[in-house]
Amino acid sequence: MHFGFQTVTEEERREKIYQVFENVAKKYDVMNDSMTLGIHRVWKDILVHKMNPCPGTLLLDVAGGTGDIAFRFINYVRSVRQRQLQRKLKHHQNLSWQEIFESYQKDEFNSLGDSQVVVCDINREMLKVGKQKAEHLGYSEGLSWVLGNAEELPFDDDKFDVYTIAFGIRNVTRIDLALQEAYRVLKPGGRFLCLEFSHVSNPLLSRLYDLYSFQVIPVLGEVIAGDWRSYQYLVESIRQFPPQLELHTPPSLAASLLTCPHF
Template identity: 70%
Template sequence: MAASMRLLVRRVIRLSHRNINVTAAGVSARSGCCLGPSSCRCFSDDRSTHFGFETVPEEEKAKRVYKVFENVAQKYDIMNDAMSLGIHRLWKDTLLHAMHPQPGARLLDVAGGTGDIAFRFLEYIRSQQERQKRRAMRSMQTPSWQEISNNYSTEDEDGPQESRAVVCDINKEMLKVGKQKADSLGISAGLSWVVGDAEELPFDDDQFDIYTIAFGIRNVTHIDQALQEALRVLKPGGRFMCLEFSKVTNPVLARLYDAYSFQMIPVLGEVIAGDWKSYQYLVESIRKFPDQEEFKHMIEDAGFYSVQYYNFTGGVVALHSGFKL
């Protein structure tokens, strides 16, 4: 209930800000436009953004992005392998090693519809737990009867909180694919699926230890709002981690990467997924995303500290991270 009330309040505030951005010059420039905000929205549709290389009204971008991922959901994982030659798996593995989550951690993976990050998180936690058990067994190879008794009596007391991964995605088709993958892999414990918008997350404040978003933030209409939401739902000391395509630093690699992106990826999209336009958009959206330094400053402006980034594959992808005070 508290979360839903906060969402309602934020929506009212955002709508009120949009409605009061009406200037006298704007009124005189549009004859026949009504003055009352309750009966007319003639000034609220002027704000535009990019959809790939195309300029579109802000409210239209969200609908078009939704349609892109609805179209590609069933072939999304296959296309990731084809487009990156499988390297995306290494990038995601590196993200988990940099995260190094411990048993009891709570993860929110935003725009994580097919579950790749959440699955890796739960597997990493499981391996950590097994490693801890092996260490405990080695230290107890010749225990006294008192140590054995104490071990049994405290085994289930004050144990670590159960680790949980919440996959949040605005696109129901992507979540559907993720759930199917989880069922096929036999993953269910500690895993939840939630329909939600990165700009208005359906969670209370200070809920998660780690927030991740992999290859999703460039599709958000208001990146600054998504960053503010990430800060809000993280616990104090919680960690923000974003894996995203970025600016290639080597000029020769940049030319090769551009040629491959624009000439091959849409073709792969047509052959594998039957969808040229969606993958043309995905290629263009990468070029419109801020470079490493600019995005780092955006994360800092949102309120995170100790923000840093690491380039993978010459800057094709960058991992940004920061902490909440």
Template identity: 75%
Template sequence: MAASMVVGSRRVWDGCRRGQRVLRLLRGLCSGGQRPATDGETHFGFQTVSESEKSEKVYQVFENVAKKYDLMNDSMSLGIHRLWKDNLLHQMNPYPGSQLLDVAGGTGDIAFRFINYVRSQRERRIQQQLRSHQNLSWQEITKLYHEEDHQSLGGSHVVVCDINKEMLKVGKKKSQRLGYSKGLSWVLGDAEELPFNNDSFDIYTIAFGIRNVTHIDQALQEAYRVLKPGGRFLCLEFSHVNNSFISSLYDLYSFQVIPVLGEVIAGDWKSYQYLVESIRRFPSQVEFKEMIEDAGFLKVDYQNLGSGIVAIHSGFKL
């Protein structure tokens, strides 16, 4: 099943994109007879760079920090990022059989939580069955546990998709060390051009990744495309603090402490300076909500965590 989702035809979507490119070209010709620019300007933190340059710079950042990524997350957030990710899973509330695509999830934090969550649901179901059948023999109880062990995820599968090879390498090693193998795939892919069929997944997640995408609107359109009708989009991302006192402290910590931690722990000041700056350039909660709606999602909402230090955005493909 995973293979059929990962490899497949994208003719319809590619045809639509080609049509859109033709329309943009015609508009450019009509407006001045010149071809539209193929590489516009964007931001890399507080710098203004070309779009292609940003893609290369972001790739380099995560290649540099991959091996220390988890350690730095714990150090920068004092471990609170774990609670934020747990909150994301509780909002997701996946059922056995769910197909999840986790984009920019190279080190596997969301994927492992998804597997644990689905397993715990299955275990609760077994316990409920046993309580409702008090007269089962020891052999019947053993058989029930044995059967459930072989299908502990109930058909659920998570595909981790990341553009960075080093991040995926770290995630794969981590999964082997922690014993995650069933119901898990790793795919090298770009959030702006996902290598999956239309209508393939029940849930799409991206945690602390979308602000690093060059064309956020395009990544959102891709999220919509690969989700099944009724599928859910969930994004956990740093956002805009809504408390002035906390905002002042947060800015002080971000600009004066985090780059220093990056230098001491990961030997990389510049990458963590960029990560801090990229948070400030990301749209506000309301602005990002509108972008998600523009991509076609309905019932779009967000929940602030930590006074808006991070927010969980949710939308449905209906």
């Protein structure tokens, strides 16, 4: 097993990764913005647009402790729901204003159309930060938080329409077990969407990327989060993670792997 460039046991890897995210949780969002110049937000937007959820979708977001995917999912579904309500009102021109108002109020109360997103993360501190963000930003409807391991999810079979994991699968100790669990909890025909960092194929860009990764990111980690070692690990973990084509998923799992060429 690898922890960055170190060779460790499975249990040591789990413990060390848990400690990394416990250390970086409070500065996680600030560091993501600093390291990617805000581009991680665009990648996450693309993931949710690719998902294209409709009202009624049940989403499981794994390793999503700070809520970025969950909040985008809620915003997206609300937007779709709003357009549906507007079209519905156009088809009820012959109703009285009272009837239109009552119908609109009834539908508006359920602004997500029974959609739900469950954020599952193994790290208590990351979940704590996510819950605080949700409260601050006003997200409550259709959102729940569960402490759980991607390798042994605390959910029934065939439960979710979509499973997402954004920048988290490379930190899973047994990726094969995590993929099996994803397949188990997804409904037949469910979708697996994975957003993860990848390798740079262009030699020149690869050298620049390495220079930025190893010389700049740990320094940012020290300056902003007071934690050089955790961000050194995160850079090294990208190098140890297999390229997209080498990451195999169960054959029946409808999978999309979106890869980003930098941290």
